[in-house]
Amino acid sequence: MRLHRPKLAWYLPALALLVTCSAPQHRANAPRQASAAVRPASLRPAVVLRAAWGADQKHVRPGMVYDRSVKAVFVHHTDNPNTYDCKKDVPKMLLALEQRHIELGWDDLGYNFVVDRCGGIYEGRTGSVDRDVRGSHTEGFNNDTVGIAALGNFGAGRQVPRAMLEAIAEIAAWKLDPGISPLGKVRLVSSNNASRFPKGTAVEVNTVSGHRDVYQTDCPGQALYDALPWVRQEAARLREQAARNG
Template structure:
């Protein structure tokens, strides 16, 4: 696989190191969400420093985008029987080191979510800027990569706190005016993706990795939950617009 205010669900006593940081088709843009304030949507995050990311091996020259118009959801293919908080930092460190060894400069995903709903900052700077990840071959520009920590094939049901946190990140990181229920036009930048380089593709604003690359990621069970994630992200943005 290639790299591949919201009232957040309480996360296991918030952990000692938890840090608070940053159907029919629907149109991609909606006037109600133009009033969004990103700060009000920013969920609680566990920073790279908190999970002891290997910053010394991160390569320079990371790219930044003006905004994010789409989200790609992944799973990491890790076993699901881990202890939130205790096991996760080491799992993320191993994942980061593997991605760096593959030449992806840093952890490929912008964010990783554990089964308890904990949200971890992935790629350096993702909490504060629209950092271009290395998560979806051919479609990294202007998109956010969110990985569910675990494996979610048939019968491996993603926990609801995990789904809620994925929706919360999407609601926060998508540019104001982008409708999580809508579609977006993206252009492939790689022949290694599902579409030849230069091909314009209409995709859901919140898509699965398999929509852009030949893979079963994010697993059938998580893929089946994408409509729920879209609806929840849209609801969070609508609430933020009303409260703004």
Template sequence: MWPRRVVLGAAVLPFALLVPRDAPVRLALPASAAAAHERPRPVPRGAPQPAIVSRAAWHADERMVREPAVYTGPVRAAFIHHTGETNDYACADVPRMLRSVEESHIEGNGWDDIGYNFLVDRCGTIYEGRAGGIRRSVRGAHTTGFNADSVGIAVLGDYGSGATVPPVLVRALAKVAAWKLMPGVDPRGTVRLVSTNDASRFPKGTAAVLPVISGHRDAYRTDCPGEALYAALPAIRAATAALRKGR
């Protein structure tokens, strides 16, 4: 564990290292889609929206954002990440940590905005990451080659071997996945996605069959989301399926 005084000051570096450098590619929208780009419309959901701490609430610096959100198709897959820094943080400090993530991803990585669509802290609180993704499906920069038609959810902390994944965290991840995945998708099943980047585990243009709820390592050569969180994926899938049952 890191000393408390080191946690916030060192938060920027791990975030910068753990997210692959796969900046979002803007989509060419026809004129008929321009209005939808500016005025997002609600899409069907497989489960109710959970409580989410908005960017306004954690005081995101919107002046830093370089481009507006790029909308993609319905969410067909969820990728689970961990951010890799210490777990010894007070949940009251998370807004400050998120502002460090924002600065790291935009100023450090050169991205338009935060790479992750949503983040979850160790207390089970869900935060809005990349802007625009609550009402629509927004292309992130979370999983090289598979950022479109997917949602990236990152857990603040290190969930490597020996870490404990609390039930409240499993529940929070399941709530986001159950809400964001398009209706009809089985959270315990698989999905066929085509890679858009040679830097992923699958060369560009290759069709990959992945779990609907995958760990970052399933699509990219990394230890993320850590051994403990990766081992919890079956529980996350089961909890997501239970939340969507009967809807």
């Protein structure tokens, strides 16, 4: 597991409006619950917390919803240009993303985690590091899932940095419930008619899926979508390594 992560402790102003992966669910309306899964501490990667990247905490709406499990991971991209500087630009990009999501009524930044092209992992939605916070990232399938957004545009023909893929795999290995294989499939039930599947429909998806698997979108871009089999294999390898090391 890689140990290096950027350490960012300054506050930067927001960029202009960002174009993001389409149509996360507005918000979840379910009772708040305590997280139940116990995950090996050795799997937790280095994460830049919200305070370190300068999150706009005062405009976050109260009433976060918590799940008791993480059954699947949905991978997104944000549609930003890929030429950003990981140290100088990422904090203001994240802040602009958060503020846009709040304006759209999603209470907070919709994704639980965001990863940059250098492999940095950032806490997105408030509390996502310590608890299973329900995000607003995948319409109809936010329940018991984690949303990870790759900062950039990874459509067909674009290169997805290896460090970014490793970061996504690290989050998946860490956050998925211990009994759920990153290589497997899981049954989820749609909670929203706006997804690919009518409300109440049971769907079998890969444990590590792309947004497009359950919503009418090209997100997370063809290049990143094509890399998801590698992400699944790497997440499984990290778990096997953690198990061997006790």
